[in-house]
Amino acid sequence: MNYLWNVLLQAKKEQIEEKKLRFQMAKHYSAYMEISNVYLNQSKLTDDCIVEVNPYYRFFDIFKDMFQPNLTEYEELRKSLTNLIFHQLAQNDVLSGMTKEEYYKKLLYKDFQNGRFGEENKKRISYFDREEREVILSGLLRQYETGSSLDLFKDMMEALIFNNIVYHSNQNAHEILIFIGQRERKELNEKVQFLMEMFLEIPYEVDIYYEHHFGIIDMEETMIIDDIML
Numbered sequence: 001m002n003y004l005w006n007v008l009l010q011a012k013k014e015q016i017e018e019k020k021l022r023f024q025m026a027k028h029y030s031a032y033m034e035i036s037n038v039y040l041n042q043s044k045l046t047d048d049c050i051v052e053v054n055p056y057y058r059f060f061d062i063f064k065d066m067f068q069p070n071l072t073e074y075e076e077l078r079k080s081l082t083n084l085i086f087h088q089l090a091q092n093d094v095l096s097g098m099t100k101e102e103y104y105k106k107l108l109y110k111d112f113q114n115g116r117f118g119e120e121n122k123k124r125i126s127y128f129d130r131e132e133r134e135v136i137l138s139g140l141l142r143q144y145e146t147g148s149s150l151d152l153f154k155d156m157m158e159a160l161i162f163n164n165i166v167y168h169s170n171q172n173a174h175e176i177l178i179f180i181g182q183r184e185r186k187e188l189n190e191k192v193q194f195l196m197e198m199f200l201e202i203p204y205e206v207d208i209y210y211e212h213h214f215g216i217i218d219m220e221e222t223m224i225i226d227d228i229m230l
Contacts, residue, residue, distance in 0.1 A: 002033060002034060002035055003034050003035065003093065004034065004035070004053070004086065004089055004090035004093045005090060005093035005094050005097060006035070007021065007035065007045070007051050007090060008021075008090050008091075008093075008094055009094075010043070010044065010045055011045060011049075012130065013130055014044065014045060016045060016049060018087070020049045021045075021049050021051055021087070022048075022049055022050045022051065022083055023051050023053055023082060023083045023086035023087065023090075024050060024051070024052055024053070024079060024082060024083065025052070025053065025055060025063075025067055025079075025082055026052035026053055026054050027052065029052070029053075029054035030054070031054070031056075031057075033054060033057065034053060034054055034057040034058060035051065035052070035053060035054075036052040036053065036054055037052075051086075053086055055067070055082070055086075059089065062085065063082070063085075066078050066081070066082065101138070101141060104141055105134070105137035105138065105141065108137050108140060108141070109125075109133065109137060112125050117198075121194060121197065121198070123190075124190045124191070124193065124194035125194065127187050127190050127191050127194075128160065128191065132159075132160055135156070135159050135160060136156070136160070136195075136198070139152060139155065139156050139198075139199065140198065143199065148199060148200070148201050150166075150168060150176075150200075152199055153166070153195065153196075153199040153200050154166045156195050156198075156199050157178070157192075157195060160191065160195065161180060161188070161191060161192060161195070162181075162182065163180065163181035163182060164178060164179060164180045164181070165178070165179045166178050167179070172205075174203045174204050174205055175204075175205050175207075176200075176204055176205070176206045176207070177206075177207050177209070177214065178192070178206060178207070178208045178209065179209045179213050179214065180192070180208065180209070180210050180211075181211065181213075182210060182211065183210065183211050184210035184211065188210075192208060
């Protein structure tokens, strides 16, 4: 964490509310770094959520008169103002680096949280971590631009569900078989159901096989006795 925007992103990753962060003037700081961490390679926030900042690294004009050595009055007020100002500057940092796509993804995720995609999917998207949600939101934007497709669904499955194969029937254009080489469990099943609802068109019929692959004639790897799904 070297910059203000790094701190906000890390807080989101650790699921810490932004209002719990407390920015303050660093007691000791380097002229070449904005955030004064205890360790140079520190990658997580401290338990007290205090973030020490070198205010002169980028914001000398704002803070040049607030921490003069001979200034002793209104110490608590200056600390509070420093915290408020850095919160605003950090928000400006995040917004200035946000692309149009990132802005749309933020609005999409807000729709999920507000139940616009249904209460079930509001719950299901919480099973995915932050990086996985980024993949989902990017996929949804791509779907809005190009339309839904089986290829997009396969991409989402490959990116978000470990060890899976999606088969498309040659006899029935709307039949799909999905093999997932994991033991079936509630969280995994909810993730798969979410991806099916978000990225598959309604006419598709889907059969899901967990842990054991179904048998395919003339493919010896799938025709192992006691390790096959009929």
